[in-house]
Amino acid sequence: MTDSLKDRTIVMSGGSRGIGLAILVAAAKEGANAVLLAKTDQPDPRLPGTVHTAVAEIEEAGGRAVAVVGDVREEADCARAVATAVETFGGIDIVVNNASALNLTGTLDLAPKRYDLMQQINSKGTWQLTRAALPHLFASDDAQVVTLSPPVNLAPHWLGRFPAYALSKMGMTILTLGFAAEFAEKGVRANCLWPQTTIATAAVVNLLGGAEAASRSRTPEIMGDAAVALFTDPQRPTGQILLDVEVLARAGTTDLSAYGGTDDPELDFFVDSL
Known part of the structure; x- marks a missing residue:
């Protein structure tokens, strides 16, 4: 086991922008490799970045990265991402379940196809990518699964x-806690990481209140730094649901002013107090 990310290989669902990209950039600064499985092959006028611009940003930060254009809902695409990591970097040490669909519609107004989309990307995608990577995680000397999912509130x-x-996101959490228990004897640790406050991403700007909501949100870098702290935590936690601020505090970071969010930040979903 090692406290360093140098030459460790991360496979992530999503990661073209926002929190996922912030995690991979922070890990790249510590020497990590990355394989991104994402659909954003071409620019979208509504959203910044593609999987290819993400690779460039990760490499500029000091890591090595490969883009796999695909869909976490598809078994073959998950297998291809895993195979790419093994062929390019020799194995897999960390799986980050980052890809997620957000739809805040109530039951009567939510179309069944939108319901299916959330369950397939969020819960099934978490299960499917982790499952594909498990044989290679078993070969790592410090295998980890980190899922961006909330407390079971x-x-x-x-x-x-x-x-x-709520079902789709808490499903990601339940699966991850299940992985921790199911594969403990195989040496695989699994934890959930969730922001205490909203994060200033395109989703917040486009869906959760625009510039005003973004002004009360912390920057994605807080999740990047928290993820690196979790990856390298000498206590080797497993089976835990952790907020970003908890992980950073355990690593010795309590001054969060660098991450913005004003003195009155907006709490994230499923979090009830600062």
Whole structure:
């Protein structure tokens, strides 16, 4: 086991922008390799970046990266991402389940196809990519699965707000806790990482309140730094649901002013207090 990310290989779903990219850039600064499985082959006028611009940014930060254009919902694409990591970098040390669909529509207004999309990307995608990587994780001396999913908060004010989305995100959490228990004897650690506050991503700007919401959000770099702290945590946690601020505090970082969010940041979904 090692506290360094140098030459460790991360396979991530998504990662073209936002939190996923921030994690890979932070890991690249520590010498990590990355394979990104994402659909963004061509620019989208509504969203910044593609999987190819992400690779360039990761490499500029000091890492090595490969783009795999594909869909985490497709078994063959997950297998191709895993094979690319093994062929290019010799193995897999960390799987990050980052890709996620967001739809905050209530039950009566949510179309069944939108329900299916969230379950397939969020819960099934987490299960499918992890499953494809497991044989290679077993060969790593410090195998990890990190899923960007929330606390299992069953408070009615969360469950009643958007049940389908809550199911898909908490499904990611339950799967990850299950991986931790199921594969503990194989040496695979699995944890969930979630931001305490909203993060200033395109999703926040486009879906959750625009510039005002972004001004009360922390920058994606807080999740990047928290992920690196979790990857290299000498305590080797597993089976935990962790907020970014908890991981950073354990690593000795308590001054969060560099990440913005003002003095009154907006709490993220499923988080009830600072």
